[in-house]
Amino acid sequence: MKETKSPAVRVAEFVDAGELVALTQSLVRIDSVYRPGTADGNEEKVAAFVRKYLTQNGLTVHYEEVVPGRPNVIAFLDSGVPGKTLLFEGHTDVVTEGDLDAWTYEPFGAQIEDGKLYGRGSCDTKGNLAAAIAAVLAVKRSGLPFKGKLLLCIPCDEEGLMIGIKDFIKRGWAKGVDGAIICEPEENQLCITQKGAIRVIIKTFGKMAHGAMPLTGINPNTRMARIIVELEKLEEAEKRRLGKHPMLGWPSITPTILMGPVKGEPQINVVPETCMTALDIRTVPGQEHAELKKQMEVILQRLEAEDKDFKATLEVIEERPWTLTDRNDPVVVAIADAYRTITGKEPEYNGVPGATDGTFLHLEGIPIVTTGAGDREIPHHVDEYVEIDELVETAKIYAAAALNFLNG
Structure with a gap:
């Protein structure tokens, strides 16, 4: 008798690894370090790129300027069937590259070598932003039935005072969100608490x-x-x-x-x-x-x-404030089951040593879990990188988690 694949397995098959890597490279190649007073001193270019990419792929997209030159991008995939809303959050800004002479690889070159994609933001967190986009598109392209909505929150200024996520909440976008996956480099560990x-x-x-x-x-x-x-x-x-x-x-x-x-x-x-x-x-x-x-x-x-x-x-x-999400919360269960499905292993639970945009979503009463590809100690380092195999795994976990959560 032929074995029937689960929806979580089937949706993961629609993650296009080549497209994911190319998208990550495109994002890394756009310098989105916030540099006040300069022509390239904000996240505007990368946000414009993301808006165009999502629109071309059939999502409903909103583009909102938080302050001049610093926009948020918000996108929906709506099933048309009443249900829950799952949010994926990944920011567009990156920290400074610092001393160029200290880098082996061009900070905004997105060079690939030995299975690693190098560049500022590759790990924190443009790779994971690309993985979230790839996951939402996999759900769309699979044609598999789901309830409710998928929401992509792509804010500016996570590395600063987090004005992007604050504006997102102020405008009412967080209302009605039932769970959020914060897309940050955590070696695909499931971080259910943060300082x-x-x-x-x-x-x-x-x-x-x-x-x-x-x-x-x-x-x-x-x-x-x-x-x-x-x-x-x-x-x-x-x-x-x-x-x-x-x-x-x-x-x-x-x-x-x-x-x-x-x-x-x-x-x-x-x-x-x-x-x-x-x-x-x-x-x-x-x-x-x-x-x-x-x-x-x-x-x-x-x-x-x-x-x-x-x-x-x-x-x-x-x-x-610090955050803590119960291990039995539906969003944690959904991504834990997705991790088991995609990797065949039990998930490892951990905590985030710093704060994320998820902090403010948590304040709105939204259960959050933080996970994504990338060595936890690599962000903000010279020669920052993300491993491509892990990044692809992340996108598949995100896609499977989306169906798990929305379809219960």
């Missing part, structure tokens, strides 16, 4: 003085040093309280910038008037951001009570 982030600016204020007569002034640097020591103690207390998260590791409070004075030129024989430190705080499940901010404010209040010349301010400039 949160709090970006903080702390300033201390003193009185400018001669370095030979420091007592005639007030040194903001020594006051900042006390704050940093107390923050290190807070970090250690949080580590003891929470332990090491099995997927995300340790929570952290990291001073990344230390500057004094805040304005003007520093000079070795001058006590500055101001000092600033920037904190990159990464949180894990079990940490409440409001409580953490309160503890930092208490530190400043205590130091102020101990020193009549102590004056400091704390400002949160960006906040992204």
